[in-house]
Amino acid sequence: MQLHHQAAQVKRVLEGNKIKTLYHFTAIGNLTWIAKYRCLLSKGMLEQEGIFDEIETGGNELSLNLDRELGNWDKVHLYFCPNTPMAYGKQGEAHAVYILIKPDIALWQGVLFTDTNATRKREGGHQREQGVEGLKLVDFETIRATIDGGPKPWDRTWHRNVQAEILVPDRIPLEYVDHIAFISPASLEEGKRLWGNGEHPPFEINYSLFHSGFPYVKEVILTTQEVNANTIESAKFIDKREFTVGRDSKITLLINLKAVPGLQANVLWTTRDGKIIVEDNIEFEKEGDYWHWPAIKTAKLGIGSYFVEYRLGDIRWVKIPFEIRR
Numbered sequence: 114m115q116l117h118h119q120a121a122q123v124k125r126v127l128e129g130n131k132i133k134t135l136y137h138f139t140a141i142g143n144l145t146w147i148a149k150y151r152c153l154l155s156k157g158m159l160e161q162e163g164i165f166d167e168i169e170t171g172g173n174e175l176s177l178n179l180d181r182e183l184g185n186w187d188k189v190h191l192y193f194c195p196n197t198p199m200a201y202g203k204q205g206e207a208h209a210v211y212i213l214i215k216p217d218i219a220l221w222q223g224v225l226f227t228d229t230n231a232t233r234k235r236e237g238g239h240q241r242e243q244g245v246e247g248l249k250l251v252d253f254e255t256i257r258a259t260i261d262g263g264p265k266p267w268d269r270t271w272h273r274n275v276q277a278e279i280l281v282p283d284r285i286p287l288e289y290v291d292h293i294a295f296i297s298p299a300s301l302e303e304g305k306r307l308w309g310n311g312e313h314p315p316f317e318i319n320y321s322l323f324h325s326g327f328p329y330v331k332e333v334i335l336t337t338q339e340v341n342a343n344t345i346e347s348a349k350f351i352d353k354r355e356f357t358v359g360r361d362s363k364i365t366l367l368i369n370l371k372a373v374p375g376l377q378a379n380v381l382w383t384t385r386d387g388k389i390i391v392e393d394n395i396e397f398e399k400e401g402d403y404w405h406w407p408a409i410k411t412a413k414l415g416i417g418s419y420f421v422e423y424r425l426g427d428i429r430w431v432k433i434p435f436e437i438r439r
Contacts, residue, residue, distance in 0.1 A: 119244035120220040126245065127216050130253040131260075134291060135191040135214040135279055136322075138200045140169035140207040141304055144293075148308045153212065153285040156180060157187035169207060179232035188280035190231065191218070193256045195322040196264040197275050199230065204327050208428050210304060211294040211322050218281055218289050225280040226251055229273045241280070251277045264324070287314060294319040299330040299368075303431050328376050330423060330430035331402075334367040340406040354435045358416060364435070365408040366421050372397035379424040380407045382414075385434070390414065411437055 159165040180186050191214055203209045226247030233239040240250050252274035265271040292315040295301040301316050334352045350367055380393040393407045414437055422432045
């Protein structure tokens, strides 16, 4: 990619404002497509590749229409910091992950900087520009304060200015991805499953990038050991993915999660082709940290390949493959 003619000046401004990372958030299921294409694609490129309908995009129909209208359709959206209002919205509706991008991407020709959300039209709308003039639009004081001290959602100025964006034309190759951040060990495990066997950027757990207050799965173990209220805090459970008919009479999915009042959890034990064998549901009455241990008798399954899925509300957090052998 060709560098912008002011690339050196842009780099100095970013370094002067201690911008060492740019942030992209997305639904975890999109990692499958990022792994396949070895890059982050703009909506326009996703459409061109014929996979747009397979992607869980950010925003709603209105924001997608605004992206088309305002010239964002061929851009990949990045932010200067995590914990933005847009990220808050995504975390409330999806199993989200952060993709941390090397700031060198901002030196490319055609990259635009905005002073707030790139779909904003009301209340003065937004401004955008390339190069140094674009960076002058960005409220780096608010950006730095958010990176150091977290969000201030009660502050209208913060709410507007923290949404400053970096709009990158067409695609971002994986070589510019520093690492991918997950909220918990269970989330990271699901990310590995979705990515597949190919090489990937470093995967890391970094809870601090995410908004607190949302339910999520912390840890997950598949075990044949007896799990009950007496053993849950004291026993050391062995995680397994292969089981034996006769020796293993019951398989337990041991889940550690954060819940909110009224949260419903759904457990699906399925064949590899998606046929449901057993479905369980539970509702959590209070906010807090919980252990949940749904189980299934191996006699219900028999020899073969299976999945167990765990959802909080409509959001899938884990889908674990396992085998039962003779």
